[in-house]
Amino acid sequence: MIGVLPRKARIPAMALFMMATLVIAGPFFFPASYHLPSNITFAAPSTVHLCGTDLDGRDLLLRILEGGRISLLVGISGAAISLLIGTTYGLIAGSAQSHVDNAMMRLVDILYSVPRLIFILIFINAFNERLQTVANNHGWDWLVGSSRLVILILCLGFIEWLTMARIVRGQTLALRERSYVAAAQVLGENYWPILWRHLLPNLMGIVLVYLTLAIPSVIIDEAFLSFLGLGVQAPQSSWGSLLSEGAAAINPLHSDWWLLLFPSVVLLTTLLALYSLGDALRRSIQAK
Amino acid sequence: MSSPLISRLASLPLVLFCVVSITFFLIRLSPGGPFDAERKIPAAIEKKLLAKYQLDGPILTQYTGYLGDLIHGDLRLSTKYRNRSVNEILAQTLPVTFTLGAVALLLAVAGGLWLGAFAAARPGTHTEALALTLTLVSISLPSFVLGPLLILLFSIKLSWLPVGGWGTPQQLVLPAITLAIPFAAVIARLLHDSLRETLSEDFIRTARAKGLMESKVIYRHALRVAILPVVSYLGPLAANLLTGSIVVETLFHIPGAGGFFVNSILNRDGFLLGGVVIVYCVLLMIFNLLVDLSYRLLDRRIQG
Numbered sequence: 180m181i182g183v184l185p186r187k188a189r190i191p192a193m194a195l196f197m198m199a200t201l202v203i204a205g206p207f208f209f210p211a212s213y214h215l216p217s218n219i220t221f222a223a224p225s226t227v228h229l230c231g232t233d234l235d236g237r238d239l240l241l242r243i244l245e246g247g248r249i250s251l252l253v254g255i256s257g258a259a260i261s262l263l264i265g266t267t268y269g270l271i272a273g274s275a276q277s278h279v280d281n282a283m284m285r286l287v288d289i290l291y292s293v294p295r296l297i298f299i300l301i302f303i304n305a306f307n308e309r310l311q312t313v314a315n316n317h318g319w320d321w322l323v324g325s326s327r328l329v330i331l332i333l334c335l336g337f338i339e340w341l342t343m344a345r346i347v348r349g350q351t352l353a354l355r356e357r358s359y360v361a362a363a364q365v366l367g368e369n370y371w372p373i374l375w376r377h378l379l380p381n382l383m384g385i386v387l388v389y390l391t392l393a394i395p396s397v398i399i400d401e402a403f404l405s406f407l408g409l410g411v412q413a414p415q416s417s418w419g420s421l422l423s424e425g426a427a428a429i430n431p432l433h434s435d436w437w438l439l440l441f442p443s444v445v446l447l448t449t450l451l452a453l454y455s456l457g458d459a460l461r462r463s464i465q466a467k
Numbered sequence: 468m469s470s471p472l473i474s475r476l477a478s479l480p481l482v483l484f485c486v487v488s489i490t491f492f493l494i495r496l497s498p499g500g501p502f503d504a505e506r507k508i509p510a511a512i513e514k515k516l517l518a519k520y521q522l523d524g525p526i527l528t529q530y531t532g533y534l535g536d537l538i539h540g541d542l543r544l545s546t547k548y549r550n551r552s553v554n555e556i557l558a559q560t561l562p563v564t565f566t567l568g569a570v571a572l573l574l575a576v577a578g579g580l581w582l583g584a585f586a587a588a589r590p591g592t593h594t595e596a597l598a599l600t601l602t603l604v605s606i607s608l609p610s611f612v613l614g615p616l617l618i619l620l621f622s623i624k625l626s627w628l629p630v631g632g633w634g635t636p637q638q639l640v641l642p643a644i645t646l647a648i649p650f651a652a653v654i655a656r657l658l659h660d661s662l663r664e665t666l667s668e669d670f671i672r673t674a675r676a677k678g679l680m681e682s683k684v685i686y687r688h689a690l691r692v693a694i695l696p697v698v699s700y701l702g703p704l705a706a707n708l709l710t711g712s713i714v715v716e717t718l719f720h721i722p723g724a725g726g727f728f729v730n731s732i733l734n735r736d737g738f739l740l741g742g743v744v745i746v747y748c749v750l751l752m753i754f755n756l757l758v759d760l761s762y763r764l765l766d767r768r769i770q771g
Contacts, residue, residue: 289482292702292755294747296710300732301490301740305497399609406611406714407729419611426615426718430630434623443612450607458603 188459191452198449202247209241222455224437231437233424239437243445249417253332257397259459260336261276262390265343266382272344274374281387287341295338296400300409317327327412331404335397336455343389350385354378373408388464391457395450416448475759479752486748487537487741491530494737519545520738533741540744547734553742554726561746563633564723567642567715568708569680575704578699579654586655587662587693588685599659605652610711614718631720644717646711650704653670654697662693676688691765702755709747 191438193361224231233237272283290372307327322329354360355378363373397417405419406426413420424437425439508516517523520543533763536543542553588597620640622630632638665671668688674688675681713725724743731740 285478292706292751293486294706294710294744294751297728297744297747298489298493301493301497301744301751304732306499376505395607403609403611403710403714407717409729409732422611422615424489426611426618429615429619429623434619435478436619439615439619443616444611447604447607450609451604454603 185459185463188456188463191456191459194448194452195456198247198452199251202244202251203300205244206241206248209238212237213462214241223435231435231441232243233438234428237424239441243415243418243442246416246418246421246442247445247449249411249415250401253328253335253401253417254394254398256332257335257339257401258390258393260333261338261340261343261393261397262386264336265340266386268340269344269347269349270374270378270382273348273355274370275280275450280348284345291341296403299334299338299400300404301328301335303404303409308332309335310363325415327410328415331401331410335400339393339396339400343386343393344383346389347382350382351378354381370401384464388457388460391453391460395453395457398446398450398453418442422446472763479706483745483749487534487745488530490741490744491533492526494740495526495529496500497735520544526540537745542745543738545731545736545739547731547739548735553739556739557742557746559722560722560724560727563721564709564712564716564725567639567646567721567723568686568705568712569706570615570639570643571646571650571712572705575644575650575654575708576592576697576701578651580646580694581660582651583655583697584685585660587666588681590663594691602652602659605648607654609649610645610714611718614641614715617641617645627765628757631718633721633723638719642715642721645718646708646715649711650708653704654700656691657696657700661696662689665689665693668692695762695766698758698765701758702725702751705754706751709751714724 214237216237217232219232231240233239268283268287273282277285306329310326310330311323314320314326360373360377363377364370401410401417402419402422405417406423408420408423411417411420422439422443425442428435428438473768503760512522521529523529535541540554542557544550544552549554584604589595596644610739618630618641619629629635629638640657662685666685671684671689674684679687712723713728715721716723716730724746727739728743730736731743
C-alpha cells in the first residue's frame, strides 16, 4: 500500500503509522501501577521508567503515549471539520457569481489577519460550562467529562478552514472551465449535480493533500492552548500540557530535563512527519 | 489611491464593529461574574461594584454604553487590577509586546529571505535540500517547544543568556529568536518556491542572455517579482506573531500585554480582555493596510 505514495512521502508515512500504532496500542502494555501517582517522583530515565517519572511519580512514557491519543484525536478530527467547512465554502465561492465570490474571499482575507486563536480562547470559556449544563440535563455522561475537548475540536476546526477554502475555490474556478463540465451542461444537466458528480471527485486529491497539512496546524493550535493551561484540562493531558509541565520543571537549581525533552522530541517528530508527508504529496500533485 | 483600497479602508470600521460586538457578547454571556471569588461578597457591595464598573442593567444598555466609551477611546476599568484603567495597563505593556514583535518580525523576514534566496540560487544541490529540510524542521518547532529547549541549553546548561525578564538587550535575544524561527522558515519556503518559478520565466532568460551575472539576475530582476507572495504573507504573519508572543511572554516572564491577556481570561476580567483583543485587532488592521499599500507599490501589474 505504501508503494502508491511518491518516494519522498514513504518515510514520513511509515513514521506516522508507527507513531499512531504506538500511541493507540502502547498504553495497554504498561503495568497498572504506572498510571497511578507514586512516591518515586522526578526519577531520571532508567530501565524501569524509560523516560523517567513526573512530579506525581507517574511514568512519563505512558503519559506521552496517552497524551498522544488526545493530541492526534484533536488534530485529526479538527482537521476533518476544517475540511468539511473549507470545501463547502470554497465550492460555493468558486461556483457563485463573481461579486458573491469576491465578498466571500474578502471575508477569508479578513479572517486570515485576525488573531483567531485569541477568539477561540474567549469562545471556549463562554461555551464550555453551557455545554456541560446541557449534557447534564440530557444525561449525556460521556459529554460531561470531555465537553472541553469537544468544544476544542469544533473551535479548532472552525479556524483552520481558510487555506482549504482558498485552494478549493481556486480549483473549482479552474475546473469549471474544463470541457467536460461544458459537455455536461450541453447535455442539459443542472450546475449542482455537475458539481457533485464531476467537480467534487476531481477535487478530492488536492483536498486530501491539504488535509495532511491541516492536521499539524490543528495539533500545534491545541498544544498552544493546552500549554497556556486553557486547552485540555486535567485529568486529561495532551502533548501541549505535558510540554507546559516540562517547561515548568527546568530551573537553574535542578533541571528535570527529561520532562521537557521527551515530549518535545515526540511532538517534533510527529509534526515533521506530517509536514514532510503533506509537502511531498503537494509537490507530486503539482508536478502532474 | 485606487478604488479597491478605498473600499478596504471603508470596510475597516465595519470589521472593527464586528470584532467589538463579538468580543463583548462572548465575554458578557460567559457564565460567572468578575466578582465571583471563593469568599462571597455581600449582595449590597456586589451591587455597588457592578454599578461602579457599569455592569448592571439590561445587556443592550451595557453594550451601547460600552460602544459609546470606546468611541471616546475609553477602554474602561480593569475589574481585577482595581482602580487601574485598561488604557493605563495597555500603555505600560504594549510597548514591550511591540518591541518583541518588531524585533522578531525583522529577524523572521531577514532570516527567511536570506535562506530562501540562498536555497533557490543552488537548485538541485545538496545545499538546497539541506536548507529545505532545515525549514521543515523549524516549522515543526512551535515557540512552546523551541523556547523551553533554548532556555535549557543556552540559559541553564551554558549560562550564556538570562533565563527571562525584560530590560537589557541580552534578555531580548532568546525570546525574539524563539518567536522568529518558525516564521522565518515559512518565509524561506515561500520565497524559495516563488523564486524557482520566477527564474524559469522569459524575462529572466532575456536577462541571462544579456550576459548578466547570476547574482544580479536573482537579486535585481527575479527577487522583485518573487517577493510578492512573501509580502502578502506579512499580514497573517503579524497575526500569528501576536498570538505567538503570548506564549513567549509567559515563558520568558516578559511584562507584555500577552501575559495580561491570559490572566484576564482566568480572572474573568472582561474589559481588560476586550481591550487587549480590540487593540490587537486595530493594530493588525493598520498593519494589513500598510502591507496592502506596499504590495500595490511593488506589483505594477495590479495598479489601475
